[in-house]
Amino acid sequence: MSLALSHPPMRRFSNLLYRKPNLYLAMLLVPPLIWFGAIYLGSLLTLLWQGFYTFDDFTMAVTPDLTLANFAALFQPSNFDIIVRTLSMAIVVSIASAVVAFPIAYYMARYTTGKTKAFFYIAVMMPMWASYIVKAYAWTLLLAKGGVAQWFVQHLGLEPVLQFVLGIPGVGGSTLSTSHLGRFMVFVYIWLPFMILPIQASLERLPPSLLQASADLGAKPRQTFMQVILPLSIPGIAAGSIFTFSLTLGDFIVPQLVGPPGYFVGGMVYAQQGAIGNMPMAAAFTLVPIVLIAVYLSIVKRLGAFDAL
């Protein structure tokens, strides 16, 4: 009481906050919201707004005359190719990551405890500690003609198989490290941890009693898996795929180092704003991943992905 008397303004202030909880909340939230709104959304919207500006081929200058030409140009065959190329890679990588990650996540969730579990956590996350660029570069060597992957293929006598695979259009390329297949492998490797962890989290939450009930009612392991485990882990897979999908969509380093010629969306944005200073076209291209991911999120939301994040 004596303390309160010696600081009456502070006391009045805290009384005010107590009586008006909304004011209290506003004071807490306004600074971060300003940060989010101005710095994050503000810059994003400014960027997208630039997509309506005009780029003059003649002077190579940007003028603030509004036009829809940049967004229309996204549908030119060569630009549309880039979008399709990126999107299809993102989808395939997400599916493959899920297939590879599921058994690992399942083992981690169901069969490991204590130290083994810690070991698995570290093993899954360790690749994320190394620089991403170093890993991508390392893969160019692994996949090279004189590299490890090729050595195994040779010693297993699988060269004709490899040549056949490399010959398939849309999958192959002139060598492993310049093929779609090679690029796909690198993507799956690099994003795999982002898929394992959410699946593992969703499997941890699956009550063992459900599996016992399923067995008690006479379901075969296969039936239990298809009808109990898989449906309940869908939110985890969907959550993981958000990462793999959006990361592949935005990446521009792996496509540069591994795989056949031809840009991804990220590389195209970089080239447009860096090489030609065509900011409007770069901004228009930035819209592509935003739209694709928005569509994707609305799909996985129905699958319950946001409950598993």
Place this chain on the structure above:
Amino acid sequence: MSAHKTALLSALTTALLASASLQAAEPLKAVGAGEGQLDIVAWPGYIERGESDKAYDWVTGFEKETGCKVNVKTAATSDEMVSLMAKGGYDLVTASGDASLRLIVGKRVQPINTSLIPNWKNIDPRLKDAPWYVVGQQTYGTPYQWGPNVLMYNTNVFKTAPTSWNVLFDAQNLPDGKPNKGRVQAYDGPIYIADAALYLKSTKPELGIQNPYELTETQYKAVLELLRAQQPLIHRYWHDTTVQMSDFKNEGVVASSAWPYQVNGLQNEKQPIASTIPKEGATGWADTTMLHSEAKHPNCAYKWMDWSLQPKVQGDVAAWFGSLPAVPAACKESELLGAEGCKTNGFDQFEKIAFWKTPQAEGGKFVPYSRWTQDYIAIMGGR
């Protein structure tokens, strides 16, 4: 309508140019005392202070003599250089020909007063008044180094040097009897369109290509056709020297356009690699040390431009980078470069080189760089 538009445009351009020349800063009249600091944007390996290799140091001496402390910001691409200069805060940049005109037109750099640079007299007469740094009789900077884009090849496959760029452009069997498909590379940059244009200049004279950086619509169309036909042959479009060197070692790539830097690197590793400039000639780069229009340390900058034109400095840079000095005397003055260094790097090939220059429309006569970029992206993607 089009005549009307052209008239309007040319009027506008004239007005712009006139106002630009009015606005341009007056070059320095005399070099005063140094400001104690100098900030340079440079290619990696261009400004060495002995930290990579003790023998290669041309900064320490400058700092001692002038008291200007040198800070270097390295940039990996011409585009990065342009954007760093646009950001400001730097005094000098070692700009290649595909950046220099953009810097001049964008007013990022200012003309210099060559009479304040005593070593200006050393400069190779072949580089004087070159169009990539002299615009409207104003000199924008001092030449620094130059070099060709050579044809690098594997000597196990080519027992004698290939004489034509056609090993990269036309589907064919190489001397080892196997096709070139999937074993050749091209440069991953729109400026490579000029390489194709240079090839067509001599193989299809009926197109009338004079300058590979000034292509009319018809010429441009023929060049793109050639590049489209080349695309299926390409193993990878390279832009990263490390990746390219590894491709020659591990990936079975046997021929590509390249810089002397990769050739020297691979030869030092005892790889069966050599390079040549085929009969069609080659494109090349010539770099200029340019002064920022709002340079904070102009006196130090002038001192550096003068310092950089000393024969010994020029020779040492050339030895380190695998390039050629802008000062002929450098060929004799540098122990690091050696007596044969200039010859090895291609000093006598100057006449065969079409130096990089940003393609400009010049009133709609030629296809501008922005179209080069868009079309080259499409071609690399297989369109």
